[in-house]
Amino acid sequence: MTRALSLLLLLAATVPAAAGDAKAGRAKAVGCQACHGLDGLSKLPDAPNLAGQVEPYLVKALTEFRNGTRKNEVMSVAAQDLSDADIANLAAYYSGIQIDVIPPG
Numbered sequence: 001m002t003r004a005l006s007l008l009l010l011l012a013a014t015v016p017a018a019a020g021d022a023k024a025g026r027a028k029a030v031g032c033q034a035c036h037g038l039d040g041l042s043k044l045p046d047a048p049n050l051a052g053q054v055e056p057y058l059v060k061a062l063t064e065f066r067n068g069t070r071k072n073e074v075m076s077v078a079a080q081d082l083s084d085a086d087i088a089n090l091a092a093y094y095s096g097i098q099i100d101v102i103p104p105g
């Protein structure tokens with residue numbers, strides 16, 4: 001492998017594929033807040049926290065709800081009309097919420 005190619009692969013691995021706009025994501029998250037909170041903390045017993053969640057995981061989950069790979073009564077509807085940009089922006093917003101972790105005990 002040439003040096004230039006390895007450098008390119010290294011860059012591809014470290015630079016996020018689609019860098020979302022967290023500010024636009026926050027505006028879009030108004031439609032998610034009843035369940036996930038604008039702060040990313042769940043407001044319902046069956047809704048997960050999204051604050052500080054890994055960004056590519058959020059993109060994956062939302063894409064899978066949208067294309068039907070992952071199904072949930074509520075989320076399949078909530079993700080239905082999201083564009084790729086919406087998903088990238090929402091993922092940037094929720095993953096960007098800073099969290100403190102203090103394990104029990």
Ligand code: HEC
Nearest residue numbers: 031032034035036046047048058061062072074075078090
């Ligand atoms: C009416 C409540 C409700 C709304 C509105 C809602 N969600 Fe959800 N969301 C849920 C529930 C319930 C789940 C758990 C689904 C499951 O069990 O698979 C979930 C799951 C998710 C997950 C998967 C998290 C994980 O840990 O796998 C993501 C990401 C997510 N929601 C993002 C959003 C975003 C972004 C919006 C707004 C566009 C939104 N949700 C709107 C209730 C909601």
